[in-house]
Amino acid sequence: MALAVTADAVRTLHRMHRQLEDLRSRLAAGPRAIDARSRNADTITARLGVLQEEIRKARLVADQKQLQLRSMETRIKDCEAKRNAAKTNREYQLLGEQMAADDEAKKVLEDEILEALERVDGLKATQPPIEAELAAAKVSLEDMKVKVQAERGGLDTEVARIAADLERAEQELPTESRESYRRMVRSKGADAMAQLDGESCGGCCQQLPPNAVAELSQGRVVPCRSCGRMVYASRSD
């Protein structure tokens, strides 16, 4: 029933596997944090681009209306000149009516220009907060890059040290249990082992049979029948 390996050995191996998993997840978390911040900066850049395009279009509308206004002013002046040169009362009157109509249209256009310019100003006012947000996002991205870079060396060194310790500890396993241990670790990592929790497997929480608990209390290692983990008891001291 018990495996040909001591609880002390499995306890040590389990600790090293957990340390390695923790270090590797910290190593993987760095690039993920950089990616998240980089995506955030990209999103803000895209928002800024959309806004700048809106400002450009709003300006275009204002410019076009101003051109229309200028040509209308020219037309009114022409009309006035023609009226001054009118030869008949009828012609004078018609040109006067035309000028009055154009004047009305000009007022409408002037209001529209004012609205278009207000829209440009309104849009422009929303730009600085987004620019500030983008600047902050870029700083935060650079900070994270520096932090991840600074931590990586230490984590790599620690991984290498523990991996070497683990390798040595695995060499000391009895040959008959080494292969099954390696197979389980390959598929489950640190979850190939579990500490006894009361009378249950600390991995899957299933109650272990009394004879297994008895063997565990004598410092032996027993496979959990439910999850297959190598179960060991905590040190009794």
Ligand SMILES: [Zn+2]
């Ligand atoms: Zn289990």
